[in-house]
Amino acid sequence: MAILRSFGWKSLNQERIVLAIAIGLFVMAALALPGFLTTGNLVAILRSVSVLGILALGMAVVVIGRGIDLSMVAVMAMSVAWYLQMLGNGVADGTAFALVLAAVIGVGLVNGFLVAYAEVPAIFVTLASGSFVFGFVRSQLISQDAVPVPRGHWVETLGRLRLASVPPEVFLFAGLAFLAFLFLRFSRWGRFVYYAGDNPQAARNIGIPVRPMLMLRYVISALAALVAGLLTAASLQTINTRMVNSTLLYDIVLVAVIGGIGLSGGKGGVRNVLYGAALIGILLNAMTIIDIPLLYQNLIKSTILLAAIIFDGVINPRDEQTAQQGDI
Amino acid sequence: MQPILKLEAISKAYRGVPAVSGVDFTLMPGEIHALLGENGAGKSTLTKIMAGVVQASSGRMFHHGVETSFATPNAALAAGIAMVFQETSLVPSMTVAQNLYLGSESFLNRLRGITISAQQFLQSLNFGVDPTAMVETLGAAKRQMVEIARAVHHNAEVIIFDEPTATLTPEEKRHFFALLRRLKARGVSIIFISHALEEALAISDRITILRDGELVITGETSSFSRESIIAAMVGRSLSASIYKARDDAALRKPGRKVLSVQDISMGAMVRNTSFSVFEGQITGVFGLIGSGRTETFKIVAGIAKRDFLRGGTITLDDRPVRYVTPYPAVRDGIIYVTEDRKSEGIFETMSVGENLFGGLLASGKAKARVVRLADIKALAADWTARLNIRVLNADARVVELSGGNQQKVVIGKGLVQAPRVVIFDEPTRGVDVAAIAEIHQIINGLADAGLAVVVISSYLPEVLNLSDRILVCRQGRIVEELSPTEATEEKIMYAAVH
Numbered sequence: 039m040a041i042l043r044s045f046g047w048k049s050l051n052q053e054r055i056v057l058a059i060a061i062g063l064f065v066m067a068a069l070a071l072p073g074f075l076t077t078g079n080l081v082a083i084l085r086s087v088s089v090l091g092i093l094a095l096g097m098a099v100v101v102i103g104r105g106i107d108l109s110m111v112a113v114m115a116m117s118v119a120w121y122l123q124m125l126g127n128g129v130a131d132g133t134a135f136a137l138v139l140a141a142v143i144g145v146g147l148v149n150g151f152l153v154a155y156a157e158v159p160a161i162f163v164t165l166a167s168g169s170f171v172f173g174f175v176r177s178q179l180i181s182q183d184a185v186p187v188p189r190g191h192w193v194e195t196l197g198r199l200r201l202a203s204v205p206p207e208v209f210l211f212a213g214l215a216f217l218a219f220l221f222l223r224f225s226r227w228g229r230f231v232y233y234a235g236d237n238p239q240a241a242r243n244i245g246i247p248v249r250p251m252l253m254l255r256y257v258i259s260a261l262a263a264l265v266a267g268l269l270t271a272a273s274l275q276t277i278n279t280r281m282v283n284s285t286l287l288y289d290i291v292l293v294a295v296i297g298g299i300g301l302s303g304g305k306g307g308v309r310n311v312l313y314g315a316a317l318i319g320i321l322l323n324a325m326t327i328i329d330i331p332l333l334y335q336n337l338i339k340s341t342i343l344l345a346a347i348i349f350d351g352v353i354n355p356r357d358e359q360t361a362q363q364g365d366i
Numbered sequence: 367m368q369p370i371l372k373l374e375a376i377s378k379a380y381r382g383v384p385a386v387s388g389v390d391f392t393l394m395p396g397e398i399h400a401l402l403g404e405n406g407a408g409k410s411t412l413t414k415i416m417a418g419v420v421q422a423s424s425g426r427m428f429h430h431g432v433e434t435s436f437a438t439p440n441a442a443l444a445a446g447i448a449m450v451f452q453e454t455s456l457v458p459s460m461t462v463a464q465n466l467y468l469g470s471e472s473f474l475n476r477l478r479g480i481t482i483s484a485q486q487f488l489q490s491l492n493f494g495v496d497p498t499a500m501v502e503t504l505g506a507a508k509r510q511m512v513e514i515a516r517a518v519h520h521n522a523e524v525i526i527f528d529e530p531t532a533t534l535t536p537e538e539k540r541h542f543f544a545l546l547r548r549l550k551a552r553g554v555s556i557i558f559i560s561h562a563l564e565e566a567l568a569i570s571d572r573i574t575i576l577r578d579g580e581l582v583i584t585g586e587t588s589s590f591s592r593e594s595i596i597a598a599m600v601g602r603s604l605s606a607s608i609y610k611a612r613d614d615a616a617l618r619k620p621g622r623k624v625l626s627v628q629d630i631s632m633g634a635m636v637r638n639t640s641f642s643v644f645e646g647q648i649t650g651v652f653g654l655i656g657s658g659r660t661e662t663f664k665i666v667a668g669i670a671k672r673d674f675l676r677g678g679t680i681t682l683d684d685r686p687v688r689y690v691t692p693y694p695a696v697r698d699g700i701i702y703v704t705e706d707r708k709s710e711g712i713f714e715t716m717s718v719g720e721n722l723f724g725g726l727l728a729s730g731k732a733k734a735r736v737v738r739l740a741d742i743k744a745l746a747a748d749w750t751a752r753l754n755i756r757v758l759n760a761d762a763r764v765v766e767l768s769g770g771n772q773q774k775v776v777i778g779k780g781l782v783q784a785p786r787v788v789i790f791d792e793p794t795r796g797v798d799v800a801a802i803a804e805i806h807q808i809i810n811g812l813a814d815a816g817l818a819v820v821v822i823s824s825y826l827p828e829v830l831n832l833s834d835r836i837l838v839c840r841q842g843r844i845v846e847e848l849s850p851t852e853a854t855e856e857k858i859m860y861a862a863v864h
Binding site: 223224226228229230232233236237239240241242243244245247249304305 | 667669691692693695696697701702704709710711712713714715716720723724725727728729732735736737738779780783
């Protein structure tokens with residue numbers, strides 16, 4: 039390792055490796071696959087990663103603060119399903135939206151409260167709250183697995199909208215990524231996320247309100263999930279709550295982690311999400327064009343994630359003490 | 367008679383900082399040997415070398431006259447040397463019997479079988495411990511019995527105890543000492559690290575005293591008195607260049623009373639302690655480990671919470687305050703510079719600038735509303751010059767710095783918050799000698815600038831040299847106030863041990 043470092047290889051971190059792989063994949067796919075380098079397909083790639091990217095932005099904010107939010111997919115699907123169900127039942131749009139927004143913020147606050155004040159590990163809190171949200175909404179608030187978008191509603195219009203043949207979720211992802219960048223990079227509270235993620239005890243000692251901020255982060259991830267849910271409903275004209283049991287949640291973690299946001303906290307930013315989203319988007323698209331079965335796609339994704347994490351661990355060995363404190 | 371263990375010129379350095387240097391030590395069969403010294407005198411390191419937990423940097427060790435060195439604690443255990451640690455190394459969720467046989471189970475392990483043999487074994491030692499009880503349900507003394515039983519069960523002929531009586535009640539202590547005598551009667555040799563001098567005088571056959579990693583004296587217990595032990599523990603030579611005596615004129619006069627603490631309590635750690643802190647002078651606080659000094663000042667800084675009922679009062683500038691988090695304390699200008707910089711002081715993946723800027727950002731005293739890279743750089747340049755923090759390049763992560771420079775970063779992180787009361791907890795722990803002088807200079811500079819400064823230290827020369835007044839903490843309360851001119855190391859130590 040010392041030899042690698044002496045050649046300046048230290049700058050070769052996971053983030054750059056992932057970018058290099060993504061570019062390499064893109065070039066290979068462009069050369070080898072017919073129909074890859076068409077405008078239509080490139081837009082399709084962007085579109086496919088936009089919703090995932092928005093979710094990953096929310097996840098990134100939580101993970102940088104040394105947490106994890108496994109309730110995101112449940113919040114995303116169930117909040118929108120409940121919203122559409124209420125619309126279908128004739129509840130006024132404003133009232134319905136206000137109720138859903140309050141519920142989403144409420145889930146974020148409860149997650150944050152349990153992690154920050156009850157000091158339950160985030161992985162258990164959000165796993166449980168995700169199951170609860172799914173179970174409660176499915177059994178009490180909606181009548182079917184899939185809830186359609188009512189005709190003429192703004193969500194339907196949103197799904198039909200095109201700007202230079204690019205669907206709105208791409209612009210929304212770009213806008214939210216920029217907002218997240220401004221928040222994490224330039225705002226006081228955004229910087230606090232890094233301090234709390236690096237060393238929560240030291241952050242508390244210097245007077246950072248660690249616990250209220252932790253709650254804020256889970257509210258942000260829940261709101262990101264709501265936006266992603268609305269966009270999904272817009273593009274499909276329906277929301278299928280069965281997605282809670284899909285691998286979407288792991289794809290979110292994959293995008294965040296593969297781009298180089300360390301699960302030990304304090305590391306990474308919006309750029310890492312973009313790189314991760316680019317790699318996953320190109321990879322999935324290429325595999326679909328080649329027609330690799332879904333089972334193998336998952337296998338390939340997980341292999342790449344593992345390789346990236348191992349390589350990062352070898353090139354940037356972690357301090358012994360950090361290792362003892364543990365991840366998540 | 368041939369000694370069981372004989373150490374010749376044993377030295378051990380951690381990252382170049384010597385912990386033990388050139389110590390000779392012998393342990394005779396069937397003796398109780400007390401190992402005494404201040405915090406950081408090298409007692410634990412010396413015994414850890416014997417038990418194979420760490421390896422000596424140089425020197426030779428003879429076991430029954432044969433030169434050996436133990437690479438692992440297991441190797442030492444196989445040779446009959448067992449160490450009973452301060453924090454017990456039992457598995458709480460297993461029964462006493464399972465713990466006894468841990469690591470020596472046969473391939474097919476019958477629970478009933480080991481319970482029965484554990485029962486017989488514990489009875490042979492005359493220990494009243496139920497072998498089927500879960501270890502987590504046992505009190506400190508019983509746990510210690512299990513630890514000892516395990517050591518004896520491994521046929522240990524040498525058992526090393528690191529501060530065995532610190533967690534015991536007086537009743538449990540009597541049982542423990544009776545046990546030591548029984549072990550001795552069985553021919554087991556015992557090394558016994560303690561802070562409690564009376565215990566050492568009462569139970570041991572011989573006493574060895576270490577200071578600053580060096581051997582001061584070894585001798586028969588009958589040749590020592592309490593006073594001669596204290597004198598040997600604190601008498602100092604090597605540090606004379608940094609630590610000079612001071613006269614009355616050199617002491618700073620107290621300014622306005624900033625902080626007044628009345629009767630605060632927190633569980634069993636802090637008990638009804640009261641004191642005041644004044645502007646423009648350094649208040650030194652001495653206490654042994656476990657005396658509650660850190661906890662007391664963590665309450666003041668809002669890091670720990672005092673008891674809700676009958677927790678006492680803290681008054682800052684005639685205004686009663688009750689901090690639940692450090693956040694309002696920092697806003698009021700009270701900062702705490704931790705003794706444990708690794709786990710609660712530095713942000714190790716960040717640069718010096720980011721660490722310092724974190725303090726500024728958290729204090730709410732940053733001028734700009736937007737975080738700019740240029741501001742971080744300017745702050746880093748300003749404070750690395752002021753505190754003489756040596757970094758190879760500006761982007762270097764703090765974890766790559768030396769201990770002294772890390773400590774300066776932790777101090778700087780607090781000072782950028784423009785505090786009025788600064789609490790230093792062991793400001794020079796794990797810091798090289800050159801950096802100690804610089805850190806002392808920083809601390810003196812703060813008091814000269816009119817700040818109220820508190821320095822908690824378990825290093826007597828540091829307390830004597832820095833302080834304008836000295837508070838001594840014992841068993842959760844401030845028991846004595848001394849002036850550095852009248853105080854001697856012996857007097858302070860006398861007040862700090864019971």
